[in-house]
Amino acid sequence: MIGWEGDLEDVARALEKVGGVPVKQKLAMPIFLRRLFLKDLHNMFLYFEAGGPKGTAADFRRIIPDALSAEDWFRFHGYYANGEKIAS
Numbered sequence: 001m002i003g004w005e006g007d008l009e010d011v012a013r014a015l016e017k018v019g020g021v022p023v024k025q026k027l028a029m030p031i032f033l034r035r036l037f038l039k040d041l042h043n044m045f046l047y048f049e050a051g052g053p054k055g056t057a058a059d060f061r062r063i064i065p066d067a068l069s070a071e072d073w074f075r076f077h078g079y080y081a082n083g084e085k086i087a088s
Helices: 008-019 031-037 039-049 057-063 070-077
Strands: none
Touching (some): 031 039
16 A cells, blocks of 8 residues: 655655654665564565556555545654653
């Protein structure tokens, strides 16, 4: 499903807008560690790097008009994985 399209910079901008604090995008872990310890996630990234899904967010929104954007997702969840609140 493609409810939103963007890169790390777009995600950082969305999180910055929702959270109200500056966010700088960066690689969370070296790729060799991802490949070694998170094989499923690594393969998902390889899939997206090789072209990924063939649909578009606009196509998906014709079927599911209320699909969440990155900003909407951050607002909906409201917390980081460590329990810290996203929005100030």
